[in-house]
Amino acid sequence: MKTRTQTNYVVIHHSGSTNSTVESITHWHVTHEAGNKWPTCGYHYIIDKVGNTTETLPINAKGIHCKGSNHNSVGVCLVGNFDVEPVSGGQLAALKLLLSDLKEEYPGVVIVPHSYLGQTACPGYNLLQLMGELK
Ligand SMILES: [Zn+2]
Numbered sequence: 695m696k697t698r699t700q701t702n703y704v705v706i707h708h709s710g711s712t713n714s715t716v717e718s719i720t721h722w723h724v725t726h727e728a729g730n731k732w733p734t735c736g737y738h739y740i741i742d743k744v745g746n747t748t749e750t751l752p753i754n755a756k757g758i759h760c761k762g763s764n765h766n767s768v769g770v771c772l773v774g775n776f777d778v779e780p781v782s783g784g785q786l787a788a789l790k791l792l793l794s795d796l797k798e799e800y801p802g803v804v805i806v807p808h809s810y811l812g813q814t815a816c817p818g819y820n821l822l823q824l825m826g827e828l829k
Contacts, residue, residue, distance in 0.1 A: 710818070737769040744782065776817055
């Protein structure tokens with residue numbers, strides 16, 4: 695596992711699947727995203743539907759979640775497909791709490807949706823609508 699030396703962004707993702715879990719996301723990352731070479735999840739944090747936050751990768755590790763910006767960003771994934779379902783109140787509250795911690799840890803860090811840095815619909819329409827609240 696490589697160490698990340700720069701932290702310019704916190705990148706917000708959704709899992710894209712309505713019924714995924716920390717375990718299923720991690721399994722998918724280990725077996726597909728990193729071609730079996732990654733020992734754990736590519737995101738640093740996963741927030742489940744009721745708002746439980748799990749640290750899935752050490753905060754100083756270089757993640758695998760945003761092509762071209764893994765070296766300078768922290769990856770946060772919310773469970774759900776926000777093109778078809780809303781972000782739950784518990785999830786949004788947990789995200790805001792996590793982001794306030796990260797902003798304290800990394801002053802000046804910029805909170806961006808995955809779609810800001812890559813060609814993707816991630817993190818879904820309904821979560822994109824909330825980005826203004828997360829700056
Ligand atoms: Zn994403």
